[in-house]
Amino acid sequence: MVFGKPPRALCRPGVRLDNLALVLASLLPFKEEWQAVANGLPEGTTLIILPMADNPQRRVLQTVVTLLEAEGHQVTTVAAGRFG
Secondary structure: OOOOOOOHHHHOOOOOOOOEEEOOHHHHHHHHHHHHHHHOOOOOOEEEEEOOOOOHHHHHHHHHHHHHHHOOOOEEEEEHHHOO
């Protein structure tokens, strides 16, 4: 899995891309909570929040975890139940 170039707006001087977070839309109201977790991770880490239920979304995200780790990316997963 190769990530493309970030949008031009993110390439401006002074903009840092520290971490990536893949979050369920239902957790957007809890952004402060998961953002704090993401900010506490080492630079370059991908935070992936997994749904509690074993459903297609969880399986897709687990596949993303596997692919990112296979390419040498640092990935941290957290259960969605931790928020809210």
